[in-house]
Amino acid sequence: MSFRVNQDRLGFELDRFARIGASSEGGVARLAFSPEEREALGQMESLLKAEGLATRRDAIGNLFGRREGAAPGLPALRVGSHLDTVPDGGRFDGALGVIAGLEVVRVLREQGIQTRHPIEVVAFVGEEAARFGMGCLGSRATVGTLNLPRLLAARDLRGISGAEALRQAGLAPEALPSAAQKPREIAAFLELHIEQGRVLEAAQKAIGIVTDVANYTRLHVEVIGRADHSGTTPMPLRRDALAAASEMVLAVEETVTALGQAPSVGTVGVLRVDPGAVNVIPGRAAFEVDVRDIDFDRKARIAQRIQERIAAIAERRGVEVQVAIPSDGHPVPLSATVVETIQKTCEDLDIPAQKMVSGAGHDAMHIAPFAPAGMIFVPSREGRSHSRLEWTDLADLVPGVEVLLETLLQLDKKTTDH
Ligand SMILES: [Zn+2]
Known part of the structure; x- marks a missing residue:
């Protein structure tokens, strides 16, 4: 034809x-x-x-x-x-x-x-x-x-x-x-x-x-630690928001890989660090998580597990964390x-x-x-x-x-x- x-x-x-x-x-x-x-x-x-x-x-x-x-x-x-x-x-x-x-x-x-x-x-x-x-x-x-x-x-x-x-x-x-x-x-x-x-x-x-x-679920995660002098603050006394956020980003990847199937994907594409100076321990870090799937329940389970992991990391590292969910589509x-x-x-x-x-x-x-x-x-x-x-x-x-x-x-x- x-x-x-x-x-x-x-x-x-x-x-x-x-x-x-x-x-x-x-x-x-x-x-x-x-x-x-x-x-x-x-x-x-x-x-x-x-x-x-x-x-x-x-x-x-x-x-x-x-x-x-x-x-x-x-x-x-x-x-x-x-x-x-x-x-x-x-x-x-x-x-x-x-x-x-x-x-x-x-x-x-x-x-x-x-x-x-x-x-x-x-x-x-x-x-x-x-x-x-x-x-x-x-x-x-x-x-x-x-x-x-x-x-x-x-x-x-x-x-x-x-x-x-x-x-x-x-x-x-x-x-x-x-x-x-x-x-x-x-x-x-x-x-x-x-x-x-x-x-x-x-x-x-x-x-x-x-x-x-x-469709996607988006999590907006705000990690609040303490901005201190990078030269005078000993390692055990730090509450480094970026180090905590870094661990959370890896937890997103691990969680989706472990719980998901072929169409499940999870990404952190945005990360903001405050105050963003070479000699200051990051006091705040904010990042956005994007989780996508064609199965709403599986997507919800993944998002739930990511939130649990984030909370556990925050607790262990002594930082505060706030999670908002601006989108959760079917x-x-x-x-x-x-x-x-x-x-x-x-x-x-x-x-x-x-x-x-x-x-x-x-x-x-x-x-x-x-x-x-x-x-x-x-x-x-x-x-x-x-x-x-x-x-x-x-x-x-x-x-x-x-x-x-x-x-x-x-x-x-x-x-x-x-
Ligand atoms: Zn298009």
Whole structure:
């Protein structure tokens, strides 16, 4: 079976969007609600309009392009992802899924295919948590699960609040609740994304069919010891917050390794030391723990055990410890119907595929409790992502877009009342 997706056209569009917010070193920076994200949304809107789609923006700035279906009154089959990036990010994370949506509607027009359901290409805003510490802002707004007061009050590194950033992007913060939609407006949502890991590359599979999206528990740990002179305080008299925190960081690694199974992971990626001087014993150390799993109970057991270990280390070393849990999310299973449809499509197209779990969060996980949602992964070279080194060869992207297109057509044939 020959592919209908146009590889050159796909490459041309990826290049076009990689130039928006490009750095001289080859990275891309389009932060949530930034002028660069706005420019990318504007360009995508023009391209969708040129394909004859009716476009609209909602109150948080999400872009929708709609191609009407033949059967009146059916909910839309949605396809897309996000156009924002982390600072110095890559050209595929997010953009691929939206550009793939554009390619799908281009193929439908070329081939004269009329679907029963309307097809909507969507670009959700603010998927990356890099600017305000909260991610998937646009997709969560559409399903009414965005914590609005928290977003409006959050501040970026320059001290700009979420409310100010929205206004700078031409949006009215007070109108945000109106972005929430109704489940009956969506027949299904499909997101094509790079894997951002090494599973597919190692298994030499072209496609990953995502069955579940792991969610995280975050622990914020504050260790309080005593800042003393590093020259005059004998070792037995010290209450060194950093030495205690170091032992706790290793305990996180040991605990996850001992209690977890394949999808369980635990990481400490942030550590702050106070006062941070070469001749002062650290009086305070704060670190963040990120535990992820697709099994909520196992994740809870791991988090519980980590807290016990931290408390024991603090007691033995005579330091105080405070643990806060700012996030404790439930893992999200994706739609079994959509998973089966993607799998059948890969078999029909003779594309090597495997089912897998997503360790990273995505827009699709927020849509999933609301409407049938599925994700298709393509391999990432060396698993690099959130980096300018992110790469997938064009020839490896094409099967992903083809599977996306065919899955959409298969879902269109099924009755999708939910
Ligand atoms: Zn992404």
